[in-house]
Amino acid sequence: MPHSDQDKLFQRVLLIGSLVVVTIWFVEQTANLLAYYDTVGYGVTVVVTLGCYFLSRLASRTELAKVILFYYLTLYLVALAILSFVEALNWHSIYPLASTLQWMPIIYIVAFLFLTQKAAIVSALFIYLVLIMLMAITYTPWVVITEPQIRVLLLNMVLAHGVYIFCMFAVVRIRQTHLATEVRARQMEKAANVDGLTGLASRRALQKAMEDTLLVDDEAFLLIIDVDHFKPINDTHGHVIGDEVLQRVAQAMKASVRPEDIIGRWGGEEFLVIIHQSTLAQVHVMADRIRASVERLDIEGVGCVTVSIGVGSFRLGDTVSQVLSNADEALYAAKQGGRNQVVLVKGLADVAQG
Numbered sequence: 001m002p003h004s005d006q007d008k009l010f011q012r013v014l015l016i017g018s019l020v021v022v023t024i025w026f027v028e029q030t031a032n033l034l035a036y037y038d039t040v041g042y043g044v045t046v047v048v049t050l051g052c053y054f055l056s057r058l059a060s061r062t063e064l065a066k067v068i069l070f071y072y073l074t075l076y077l078v079a080l081a082i083l084s085f086v087e088a089l090n091w092h093s094i095y096p097l098a099s100t101l102q103w104m105p106i107i108y109i110v111a112f113l114f115l116t117q118k119a120a121i122v123s124a125l126f127i128y129l130v131l132i133m134l135m136a137i138t139y140t141p142w143v144v145i146t147e148p149q150i151r152v153l154l155l156n157m158v159l160a161h162g163v164y165i166f167c168m169f170a171v172v173r174i175r176q177t178h179l180a181t182e183v184r185a186r187q188m189e190k191a192a193n194v195d196g197l198t199g200l201a202s203r204r205a206l207q208k209a210m211e212d213t214l215l216v217d218d219e220a221f222l223l224i225i226d227v228d229h230f231k232p233i234n235d236t237h238g239h240v241i242g243d244e245v246l247q248r249v250a251q252a253m254k255a256s257v258r259p260e261d262i263i264g265r266w267g268g269e270e271f272l273v274i275i276h277q278s279t280l281a282q283v284h285v286m287a288d289r290i291r292a293s294v295e296r297l298d299i300e301g302v303g304c305v306t307v308s309i310g311v312g313s314f315r316l317g318d319t320v321s322q323v324l325s326n327a328d329e330a331l332y333a334a335k336q337g338g339r340n341q342v343v344l345v346k347g348l349a350d351v352a353q354g
């Protein structure tokens with residue numbers, strides 16, 4: 001299975017992480033700063049990190065590798081913080097404590113990058129609690145502090161981690177706002193492309209579809225459909241019923257076109273259908289099927305409704321308004337001819353007859 005970009009990033013982090021651990025191990029060994037538990041700790045960390053790398057890379061179990069790494073780091077660094085704290089109290093060396101505390105944010109960074117935001121927040125708060133507890137212990141009467149730098153170091157770390165966690169929350173917040181804006185933009189885009197009354201394509205979507213159609217050198221046709229005598233329906237039954245009629249007509253027409261045809265409401269009681277990959281004869285049949293589907297409707301309280309249809313074509317070099325006025329000419333002829341009929345624009349009618 002191919003690895004996603006996120007998986008690849010995780011694998012790179014693991015390789016870099018192993019290299020960093022080995023480097024620290026070497027540097028501390030050379031400087032004689034290695035604590036008694038470090039040899040085991042660093043060794044196990046390299047094995048776990050590389051193990052997670054192979055689990056993700058070779059076995060494609062990246063999600064499992066992320067969880068193992070997260071829990072291992074949490075257990076290891078918290079245990080290390082406690083051990084180095086005890087060591088700092090007993091042997092007055094604060095280096096292991098300082099180096100452990102500065103690496104602890106890696107836990108919530110791993111959770112933030114590779115697990116859920118919830119895991120990142122919970123682990124950040126958990127680590128903060130551990131830090132506060134260590135600091136609080138130094139203020140209890142049971143602990144004798146011979147090295148005052150321990151208290152200052154812990155206070156410093158509590159403040160620094162507070163700032164890191166605050167920044168992480170800020171990034172989470174920014175990310176959420178960004179996501180919400182993206183979702184809203186997508187919803188608005190979708191809404192702009194759908195006609196609110198009928199659920200068909202909107203005028204904007206139709207305009208774009210016609211522009212796109214003119215860009216490709218492919219035979220395509222345009223139907224302009226107009227509901228006949230719609231004004232009297234509105235005048236007699238009111239606008240609400242008029243809207244219902246438009247919805248019923250839209251549903252009937254939608255059901256009689258193919259899924260690949262684009263049908264939308266151009267405005268008022270006027271609809272457009274853009275038809276690709278069909279012959280003129282097929283388009284003629286399709287237009288008549290649309291007309292007949294509306295004619296068959298028997299709308300309660302209103303009765304029968306009909307539509308007139310003008311058929312035009314997209315000719316290379318035309319503009320959208322030329323294509324529209326071409327089909328509109330045929331629609332006008334259909335209205336003049338008595339309505340409830342399909343008329344091909346003159347050029348097409350000649351082809352059909354020839």
Ligand SMILES: Nc1nc2c(ncn2[C@@H]2O[C@H](COP(=O)(O)OP(=O)(O)OP(=O)(O)O)[C@@H](O)[C@H]2O)c(=O)[nH]1
Pocket residue numbers: 197226227228229230231232234238239240241242243246267268269335339
């Ligand atoms: N209910 C409703 N009516 C609309 C809407 N948009 C336009 N109309 C009405 O549609 C009617 C269109 O009427 P006309 O253009 O005069 O045409 P017609 O009565 O259909 O007659 P012909 O087209 O010549 O057959 C007008 O009364 C508009 O007010 C709408 O969204 N809802």
